[in-house]
Each structure stands twice: as C-alpha cells, then as structure tokens.
Amino acid sequence: MMDNLRASSNNVVFKVLLGLIILSFVLTGVGGYLTGSNGDYAAKVNGQEISRAQLERAFSSERSRQQQMLGEQFSQLAGNEGYMQQIRRQSLSKLIDEQLLDQYAKDIGLAISDDQIKQAIFTQPAFQTNGKFDNTKYLSMIGNLGFFSDQYAEALRKQLTTQQLIQSVTGTDFVLGNEADSLAALVAQQRLVREVTINVNALAAKQSVTPEEISNYYQQHKNEFMSPEQFRVSYIKLDAASMQQPVSESDIQSWYDQRQQDYTQPQRDRYSIIQTKTETEAQSVLDALKKGGDFAALAKEKSADPISARNGGDIGWLEPDITPDELKGAGLKETGQLSEIIKSSVGFIIARLDDIQPQKVKALAEVHDDIAAKVKREKAIDAYYKLQIKVNDAASNDNESLASAEQVAGVKAVETSWFSHNNVPAELNFKAVQDAIFNGSLVGQGGTPDSNSDIITVDGDRAFVLRISEHKPEAEKPLAEVSAQITDTLKQQKTQQQAKAWAEKLLAELKAGKGDEALKAAGLTFGTQQTLAHTGQDALSQAAFTLPLPAADKPSYGISEDAQGNVVLLALDKVQSGNMPEAQKQAMVQGITQNNAQLAFAALLGNLRKEAKIKYGAAAQAQ
Structure with a gap:
C-alpha cells in the first residue's frame, strides 16, 4: 500500500504538498486535534465535532483550488452568493464524509504502524533535497502550517488510515476471466452490412411549397425568427501597462530604504532537541548531559520524536517566525x-543551541533591477488610478459625448461594429463591461444614447468608460426576410417524410423477399459489403448493431440515416467475432473494475450517512 501512496505523490513543489497531503489533513478530523471547540461548531457526526475552524480551512482551500483552476472566470463567480454557499456546502459535505470514513476505519480495526508513518515521511519528495530526506526542510514546512512533528505524525496516521480504507473497499472488485472473454468478444464483434442511400437533396429539388404553407409556418414559429438586441458602443480604454513612468536612482534608493526588511534575512538558529514523555525522563536526560553525555547518542536512544532522533536530535535551521515559542x-x-x-504540548524537551547565523541584509546592488521594475510598476499604477479619477469626472460632467473624457485621457474613443449578447467584441468581453452595456441604463428612449458610463475597472489593471452609440431592440423579422429560409425548411421536412415513407415501403418489400424488383424499379442498388465495428460512433454503425441476427443465407434489414441526413436502408449479411488485443482487453477490464469500485465506495458512504447521526451547527451557515 505504501508504494501506491508514494506513486500518487511525485512532485517536490510545496504547493503540491499542500494540495495532496497537508490540506487533506485539514479536511479530516485533524482540525479538531489542533484547535479547541467553543460550541460554535459546523456539524457533529455521531457526536464527534467538526469545528468552525475546520470548515473555514476546508472552504478556503476549495475556494483557492477553484480560483487556480478557473482563473479570471472565478472572479465573476465569486460575486455570486449562491455559488459561494454551494462551495461551502460541498466543503462541509466532504468533511462529514471523511469523518465518517475515519470512524468506520476505527470500527473495523484499520491501523497504520509507526514504521509506515516514518516511511511515508522519509520518502515524501516534498521533504527531500537531492533525493534524500531533509530534516530542515521537513520541520520548516510543517512549522509553517502550525504542526509539531508529533502532531504531523498523528495527522498523517489518520490520513493514511483513511486511504487504506478507501483502497480496501475499491480494491476488492474484479472481473472473472470468462466474463472478460465474453465481454471482449461482444465489444470486438463485427457486422458485415450493405447500404442503399436515398439522397434527400435530389428529392428536395422536386418539392414545392405554397405561399399559404410559408405563411402558416411563419405564424406558428415567430419566436424562431427574431433579430437579437444589438448595440454599437464607443469606449475609452485605460491600461496601466501603457503608462510607464521614468524611474530615477533616488526613487530606487528610497524604495530600498523604506523596505529594507524585505531584503533582510533574519538571524537563523540551529537547534537539537531530545523529547520525552515524562518530566522524570527529561530530568534523567538533562543530568546525563550535564555530566558530559553525548547529545546525539542520547537523542537516538531516548528521544520520543522519531524524526529528530534519527538525526541525533538535530532539527535544522529555524528562522524566528517558525521557531516554536517553547x-x-x-x-x-x-x-x-x-x-x-x-x-510543551508534546511532552518535555531538552534543547541545545548548536549554531547561529547572524542577520544578513542584501546590498542594494544585488536587488537594484528588481526594485527598479517594482518602482516602475508602482508609478504606472499610481498614474493609472489618478487618470481614472480625472477621466471619470470628465465623463460625468460632460454626459452628452465622450469628447471631454477623450481630451483628459489623451486617446480617441473606439467605436465598435454592431454586436449582440452572443458576439461581444473581444476587447469588451468582461462581465462588468457587459453588465453596463446590457442592463439598459445607458440606453435612452427610442434606442438613442443616454449617458456615459462610470469608470469600469476589470482584471489586469484596465478600465473602461463607454457610451452606447446606437441600439436596436429585439424584434420579429418580417416574413419577406425569412421566406426563403422557411421554404428550405418546409422542403426539407417534406423530403424527409417522403424519403422515410419510401424507405419503409422498400423495407417491407425486402422483408417479403421482393426487394430486388422494388429496388430496381426505384433505380437503387445495394453497395458493396463493408465491415462495421461495435465501437463505431456514427449512426449507421449504431443502427447496424441494433438489427436482429440474420438467418441462414437471409439478411436482416433496417433503416437509419447518414451524417448528411440521407435515409439509408441497411442489409445485415453476417455477424462475426473480432479479435481484441490482450492489452486492450486488460484496459477494458480495468475500466470496468474501477467503475464498479467507485459504485461500491459510493454505496459505502451512502450507508454510513444513512446510519449516522449528523447535527449541523451555526457555523455551517456562517459567511
């Protein structure tokens, strides 16, 4: 099992560690281990509490995950209260599921040994440097998340226990050999068919439509012949990236002087510790050390912390912000x-200060170019926001046009072509901009321009002021404009009806054994035999596999359509077995097994929820 767990985590990037391991601890019962309860809980599962802190962490984690996944689109969704409530409910539901799984794992006696915990930590790529376990990196990472080593080990134990449960449930499904062979034979089956195509385009040319039919169709389908609401928009765009400002050496020096702490590495201290469970044990260790005992040897022999003990008590370099208060x-x-x-919270500790690295300040020359870029960016943003205010004031004070705003912005307004809700110009394809265009507030009576918009800011330090130049409301298209379209539709309908009726008649003749004469009279013949596979996605392949098996020397027949909408008569001559490569068969069996395993796991969770006593607290609805 441990090999499988290691295989699922193969990236040393810290954020992946957070995503695959640490954050999942927060989503289990570990939050209760780290934080106390004050009665303001999110839920109780069989009496075991899920705290507000756990839910807030889970909610924050899921929100961050979706923000990374959706990018700019998330900014739009985040403004929807219902969407954020949905994320919150999903986060709580996941916490409840994991609490139920943790409880069930304990009930059936699943356990993770200390050796498995050590192995999982030592082999985790995120804790390694050049392929070897790095204790300093390990302690730094878990320290940043508020864990001591014992707390982290306990959290990892719970996580691996839950994973072991999941694996025990999903790893029990299998497909018997004879079942796999039968299924492979069915999937690989081939059908030998011939086709007769009735070309609907040739029939359509012979159709006629009366003015009365056109008028009736128009009256019955007026809602299908609507011209969408349309707009022409004039807009001014401000972009901070285009407002670069000069940067002097004094600007760079001033920035460096004001933010020198950003370029300062604080003092780092290296410690070794020996951790014991009782004060008596700690006193014994301290006495031995004071008598000249070897710290590393005593740590390996006496320390209750398996990670630091392995390194002779060494816990590596610590900066002030990750150094425990103890x-x-x-x-x-x-x-x-x-x-x-x-x-301490994990027992009793004897510590030794092994080394000190004094505070180090980077010289201005080392960070000069980085600061220059930041100052340039800050100046551009500052100029951008100041210009925003001026342009907004100009657009508000002169509401009859964008002329004043153009003069202040120093750019000419751009005017779009006509567009509707469905084809907004890419330059204006921002939700806030679209809301201003389509909410009606900028359109006057009779579709005339009304007023300028306020400044509209969007992602990427850009802003717009816009004005509706022209507007056309949604309207019915006149019959004359759509008459040709209706004519084509009616001809197509008549053609399809005629072709299907013709095909049904020919099918009856074929089944009665008179097909040759009927086809000859219609000027039609079956094409050459072709082989269709069960895996074919086209309509003809799917139709062929719904036909009954042919009798000896007598085809079975059916009707289908091809991709061009032509009506097709099918003659199924023969069904034969196909060959499925062993690798493909194994992949098919694996897919079925995984699907069945997922169903089994879903059923387990469903039963656990059904039997559980779940009580929701006030924090479940908190914002």
Whole structure:
C-alpha cells in the first residue's frame, strides 16, 4: 500500500504538498486535534465535532483550488452568493464524509504502524533535497502550517488510515476471466452490412411549397425568427501597462530604504532537541548531559520524536517566525548552550543551541533591477488610478459625448461594429463591461444614447468608460426576410417524410423477399459489403448493431440515416467475432473494475450517512 501512496505523490513543489497531503489533513478530523471547540461548531457526526475552524480551512482551500483552476472566470463567480454557499456546502459535505470514513476505519480495526508513518515521511519528495530526506526542510514546512512533528505524525496516521480504507473497499472488485472473454468478444464483434442511400437533396429539388404553407409556418414559429438586441458602443480604454513612468536612482534608493526588511534575512538558529514523555525522563536526560553525555547518542536512544532522533536530535535551521515559542523562551543565547526542561504540548524537551547565523541584509546592488521594475510598476499604477479619477469626472460632467473624457485621457474613443449578447467584441468581453452595456441604463428612449458610463475597472489593471452609440431592440423579422429560409425548411421536412415513407415501403418489400424488383424499379442498388465495428460512433454503425441476427443465407434489414441526413436502408449479411488485443482487453477490464469500485465506495458512504447521526451547527451557515 505504501508504494501506491508514494506513486500518487511525485512532485517536490510545496504547493503540491499542500494540495495532496497537508490540506487533506485539514479536511479530516485533524482540525479538531489542533484547535479547541467553543460550541460554535459546523456539524457533529455521531457526536464527534467538526469545528468552525475546520470548515473555514476546508472552504478556503476549495475556494483557492477553484480560483487556480478557473482563473479570471472565478472572479465573476465569486460575486455570486449562491455559488459561494454551494462551495461551502460541498466543503462541509466532504468533511462529514471523511469523518465518517475515519470512524468506520476505527470500527473495523484499520491501523497504520509507526514504521509506515516514518516511511511515508522519509520518502515524501516534498521533504527531500537531492533525493534524500531533509530534516530542515521537513520541520520548516510543517512549522509553517502550525504542526509539531508529533502532531504531523498523528495527522498523517489518520490520513493514511483513511486511504487504506478507501483502497480496501475499491480494491476488492474484479472481473472473472470468462466474463472478460465474453465481454471482449461482444465489444470486438463485427457486422458485415450493405447500404442503399436515398439522397434527400435530389428529392428536395422536386418539392414545392405554397405561399399559404410559408405563411402558416411563419405564424406558428415567430419566436424562431427574431433579430437579437444589438448595440454599437464607443469606449475609452485605460491600461496601466501603457503608462510607464521614468524611474530615477533616488526613487530606487528610497524604495530600498523604506523596505529594507524585505531584503533582510533574519538571524537563523540551529537547534537539537531530545523529547520525552515524562518530566522524570527529561530530568534523567538533562543530568546525563550535564555530566558530559553525548547529545546525539542520547537523542537516538531516548528521544520520543522519531524524526529528530534519527538525526541525533538535530532539527535544522529555524528562522524566528517558525521557531516554536517553547524554544524562543528557553533563553538560549550562546552556541552549545543547553536549556533546562521545557514543558510543551508534546511532552518535555531538552534543547541545545548548536549554531547561529547572524542577520544578513542584501546590498542594494544585488536587488537594484528588481526594485527598479517594482518602482516602475508602482508609478504606472499610481498614474493609472489618478487618470481614472480625472477621466471619470470628465465623463460625468460632460454626459452628452465622450469628447471631454477623450481630451483628459489623451486617446480617441473606439467605436465598435454592431454586436449582440452572443458576439461581444473581444476587447469588451468582461462581465462588468457587459453588465453596463446590457442592463439598459445607458440606453435612452427610442434606442438613442443616454449617458456615459462610470469608470469600469476589470482584471489586469484596465478600465473602461463607454457610451452606447446606437441600439436596436429585439424584434420579429418580417416574413419577406425569412421566406426563403422557411421554404428550405418546409422542403426539407417534406423530403424527409417522403424519403422515410419510401424507405419503409422498400423495407417491407425486402422483408417479403421482393426487394430486388422494388429496388430496381426505384433505380437503387445495394453497395458493396463493408465491415462495421461495435465501437463505431456514427449512426449507421449504431443502427447496424441494433438489427436482429440474420438467418441462414437471409439478411436482416433496417433503416437509419447518414451524417448528411440521407435515409439509408441497411442489409445485415453476417455477424462475426473480432479479435481484441490482450492489452486492450486488460484496459477494458480495468475500466470496468474501477467503475464498479467507485459504485461500491459510493454505496459505502451512502450507508454510513444513512446510519449516522449528523447535527449541523451555526457555523455551517456562517459567511
């Protein structure tokens, strides 16, 4: 099982670690392990609480995942309260499912050993440097997430237990060999068919339509002949990227001086620890150290923390923001100095300060170009926002045109061609811009221009001021404009009816054994025999596999259509077995097995939910 778990996590990027491991801990019962309850819970599952903190973390995680996946589209969806509530409900539902799975795993006695926990940590690529476990990286990462090593190990134990449960459920389905062979034979089956095509285009040319038929069709389908609402828009676009400003050396120096902390690496301290479960054990270790005992040897022998013990107690370099408060308060100032006994949330600790790296400030020369780019960007944004205000004021004070706004912006307004809701010009394809165009507030009586819009900001530091130049409301197209279209439609309908009636008559003759004469009289003949596969997606292939099996030396017949809409008579002459390569058969069996496993897992969750006592708290609806 551990090999499978490692195979599913093969990226050393920190965000992937968050996505595949840490965040999933937050979505399980681990949140309750890390945070206390004050009665303001999201749900109780068989009496076990899911806290508000757990739900908020899960909601935030899912929101971030969807933002990465949807990009700019998410900004539009995020403004929809119903959509965000849906994400919240989904997050809580997932927490409940994982709580149920965790409880069920305990009920049936699933467990993860300490050795499996160690193996999972040591082989996790995110905790490695050059393919080897890096204790400093490990502690830094879990420290950033508020974990001590014991807490992380407990969280990992719960996660792996749940994964073991999922694997035990989804790994039990299988397909018997004879079942696989029968299914492969059915899928690989081939059908030998001949076709007769009745060309509808040739028949359509012979059809006639009366003015009365055209008028009746028009009256019955007026809603299909509507000209969409249309607009022509004039707009001014402001773009921060086009407003680059000069940057002086004094600007760069000022930025560096004001933000020097951004270019400062704080002091780093390296510690080693020995962790014990009781104060008595800690005192014994401290006494041994004070008598000259070897710290690394004692750590490997006595420490309850398996990760640091493996490294002789070394927990690596720590910066102030990830150094536990217990170590900060230990009063260790000199290299080699030992702490007294430190009481912590994970037991008792003896710490030693091994080394100190003083604070280091990057010289201006090292970051000069980076600062220059940032200053240039900041100046452009500042100029952009100032210009926004001026353009907005000009557009508001002169509502009869965009002339004043053009003068202030220093650019000419652009006017679009006619467009509707369905073909908005790419330059204006932003939800906020479309809302301003289509909500009616900028259109005057009779479709005349009314007023200028306010400034409309969109993603990417861009903004628009726009004005409706012309407007055409939705309207029925006159009969004269659509008469030719209706004529073609009616001819096509008549042709299809005639072709199908003709095909039905020929089919009856074929089934009665008089098909040759009937086809000859109609000037039609069957084409050459062709082989169709069960996997074919076209209508003819699918129709061929619905026909009854042919009798000895007697085809079975049916009617279908081809991709061009022609009516086709089919003669099924023979059904024969096909050959499916072994690799393809195995892939098919695997797909069926996975599908069945998913159904089994869904059924398990459904039963657990049905039998569970789930009570929702106030935090379930909080925003």
